[in-house]
Amino acid sequence: MAAHTHNDGHAHGHADHHGHGELQMGHHxxxxxxxxxxxxxxxxxxxxxxxxxxRFDFGGANMLIAMGIASVKASFVxxxxxxxxxxxxxxxxxxxxxxxxxxxxxxxxxxxxxxxRLDHDIHVVKTKVDKQWVHPSTLSGK
Amino acid sequence: MSHDGHHSVxxxxxxxxxxxxxxxHHFDTPVQExxxxxxxxxxxxxxxxxxxxxxxxxxxxxxxxxxxxxxEGGRLLSWKxxxxxxxxLLASSWTMAMGVRSAQTSQKKKTxxxxxxxxxxxxxxxxxxxxxxxxxxxHGLVIFTELFSGYDEAAKQLPWFKDxxxxxxxxxxxxxxxxxxxxxxxxxxxxxxxxxxLILWIMKGTAKxxxxxxxxxxxxxxxxxxxxxxxxxxxxxxxxxxxP
Numbered sequence: 524m525a526a527h528t529h530n531d532g533h534a535h536g537h538a539d540h541h542g543h544g545e546l547q548m549g550h551h552x553x554x555x556x557x558x559x560x561x562x563x564x565x566x567x568x569x570x571x572x573x574x575x576x577x578r579f580d581f582g583g584a585n586m587l588i589a590m591g592i593a594s595v596k597a598s599f600v601x602x603x604x605x606x607x608x609x610x611x612x613x614x615x616x617x618x619x620x621x622x623x624x625x626x627x628x629x630x631x632x633x634x635x636x637x638x639x640r641l642d643h644d645i646h647v648v649k650t651k652v653d654k655q656w657v658h659p660s661t662l663s664g665k
Numbered sequence: 666m667s668h669d670g671h672h673s674v675x676x677x678x679x680x681x682x683x684x685x686x687x688x689x690h691h692f693d694t695p696v697q698e699x700x701x702x703x704x705x706x707x708x709x710x711x712x713x714x715x716x717x718x719x720x721x722x723x724x725x726x727x728x729x730x731x732x733x734x735x736x737e738g739g740r741l742l743s744w745k746x747x748x749x750x751x752x753x754l755l756a757s758s759w760t761m762a763m764g765v766r767s768a769q770t771s772q773k774k775k776t777x778x779x780x781x782x783x784x785x786x787x788x789x790x791x792x793x794x795x796x797x798x799x800x801x802x803x804h805g806l807v808i809f810t811e812l813f814s815g816y817d818e819a820a821k822q823l824p825w826f827k828d829x830x831x832x833x834x835x836x837x838x839x840x841x842x843x844x845x846x847x848x849x850x851x852x853x854x855x856x857x858x859x860x861x862x863l864i865l866w867i868m869k870g871t872a873k874x875x876x877x878x879x880x881x882x883x884x885x886x887x888x889x890x891x892x893x894x895x896x897x898x899x900x901x902x903x904x905x906x907x908x909p
Contacts, residue, residue: 553769554762563759570751570902574744577907585909596899604762604892611700614707621711625718632722636729 552609562603569596676879679771684873686880699882706886710893713856717897720849724904727841734833738842739908741806741832743797747906750793751898757786758895761864765888768871768881776871776884780864783891787861794854805829806843846905853901856894863887 573592581588602608607615674688676695692698728735764779801807805827814824826840833839867887870876876884903909 553766556763556766559759559762559766563755566755566758567752570748570755573903574748574907577744577903577909589903589907589909590900593900593903597896600758600892600896600899604758604895605889610703610707614704617704617707618711618714621714621718625714625721628715628718628722629725632726633729636726 552606554603554606558603562599565599566596678874679877679879682773682874683771683877684875686875695880702882703886706889710889713893717849717852720845720852721900721904724845724849727845728904728908731836731838731841734836734838735842735908737833737836738839738846739906741801741804742846742906743800744906746793746797747902750790751902753786753789753793754895754898757783757790758892760786761888761891764864764867765881765884768876768884769878771877773871773874773877776876777868780868780871784861784864784868787857787864790857791854794850794857801843801847804832806832807847849901849905853894853897856897860887860891860894863890 569592573589576588576592577585579585601618607618673690674693674695676686676688678685686695688695688698692701760779760782764776764783767773767775767779798807798809802809808825808827811824816822817824823840826843828834828839833842864887867876867884870883
């Protein structure tokens with residue numbers, strides 16, 4: 524496989540690369556410089572957007588917006604810089620599964636927190652009673 | 666002939682400045698070698714996601730408990746330095762991607778230049794990080810010389826968090842933000858240093874002509890590692906410097 528550059532950097536299967544002889548590694552995608560540069564520009568612009576939106580108070584939505592933009596940036600890095608878009612199905616499944624399990628960790632951690640109502644007022648009480656957890660319903664006035 | 670009677674598969678060098686690659690004897694073909702090692706590396710990257718994921722879960726948990734503490738703590742970090750380091754890492758991800766591309770196309774000199782630029786990016790990142798840490802140390806928010814001292818029972822305080830300016834005096838548990846800030850950025854920083862070391866190792870192999878269009882797997886894998894370092898920082902920057 525000689526230098527085999529795809530200027531569009533996008534749609535093409537692996538089929539056109541087979542038959543270059545088996546004395547190669549079998550990974551055939553070479554992205555164009557322009558594609559990498561475009562991805563970098565998108566990431567830098569989204570960094571500016573991240574800073575800009577943090578100046579506005581959207582209440583609880585600020586976290587969702589910040590994480591949403593970060594997720595878009597992360598997708599660009601994973602798909603294009605890390606080439607996952609052109610990788611094999613097994614590699615895609617392997618890596619993306621980590622995010623599935625990560626979401627389980629987040630869901631159960633935050634569900635636990637949401638159902639305990641351990642805000643810091645209660646936390647102070649918790650400390651006073653010698654670090655025994657107190658059910659919120661047993662606290663007066665809360 | 667290898668010991669088990671099979672011929673060793675050799676990927677020829679594309680030119681006199683390169684050396685051939687001999688496929689490890691336990692693989693039948695170059696494709697099998699490439700795909701096996703690449704799958705293994707993606708699996709390793711998945712464990713890295715879970716390592717940092719635990720830290721992000723801790724962040725979200727305590728951010729939810731003490732939102733004012735996190736916002737106040739975030740204000741004490743320089744978002745300008747954070748944004749600068751974000752840009753440095755993004756640019757270094759670009760140079761790394763270009764380095765991998767140069768190896769894929771047997772351009773030895775370009776591979777060395779792009780990998781060298783990536784190492785410079787890593788160095789710049791760590792220099793900025795050093796000055797940030799020094800500022801936190803000087804203000805008693807993370808006193809590095811006291812990190813391994815136990816809880817001070819007499820003074821009822823953590824030896825590494827003294828908050829000389831009282832910047833966190835009006836919010837509860839001010840040390841929680843800085844404990845999470847330090848843990849996440851330090852583990853990320855260790856990854857930056859390891860990544861820079863791996864890229865230097867790649868440059869050594871490149872100089873010897875080991876990597877070319879027929880065999881560039883190590884360059885590819887180190888590139889993936891470097892992009893992961895960037896990926897983690899993409900989330901750390903807004904969460905720590907711009908606390909939502």
